[in-house]
Amino acid sequence: MAWLYLVIASFGEIFGVMFINIYLQKKSLQWLLMVILSFSGGFLFLSLAMRDIPLGTAYAIWTGLGAAGAVLIGIFFFRESAGWKRMLFLCCIIAGAVGLKAIE
Template sequence: MSWILLIIAGIFEVGFATCLGKAREADTNTTLWMTGFFICLGLSMYLLYKASLEIPLGTAYAVWTGIGAVGTVLIGIFVFKEPYSFLRILFLCTLVGSIVGLKMVSSH
């Protein structure tokens, strides 16, 4: 169950980064995006805390950060039209492999 909470926490991390990006883009009414940012931030931190009660903190934090980084890069590419290259995708895949590796060697 802790791993599921950690994955959801990572998804909310992507959510708060996305809301921050949209608030930065918005010409008017950034309040809606900033509200989404703070809701996602709070949920992400709470779920990270809950997951870290059973998963070692270093592993939980690394996985949470990795999920957030991968998700945020993908949102950047597909939503914000950020540039992508072979090397960027290669290193993103390397990061995903590292996250999976941490899960595989974790005792929980």
């Protein structure tokens, strides 16, 4: 169950940064509240995951999945570059998260 909590926590981070981008474009209280709720939910689920997953592993995977998800959100929804170098380093982030899970 802890790994499911960690994945949910990562979605909190992914949507949090997406809502920051939307908030910066639209500057409304609604989007600011979405930022706060997304990150709060992410931290809540991260804390639940860390009951069973070591701190270093949980944090590294949470930030790695969050960063990878944020890059993909940027590419698919905000028309950011999807060049080969960016994709290469995105794969490195994912490989690092998988590697940390594998050695646990």
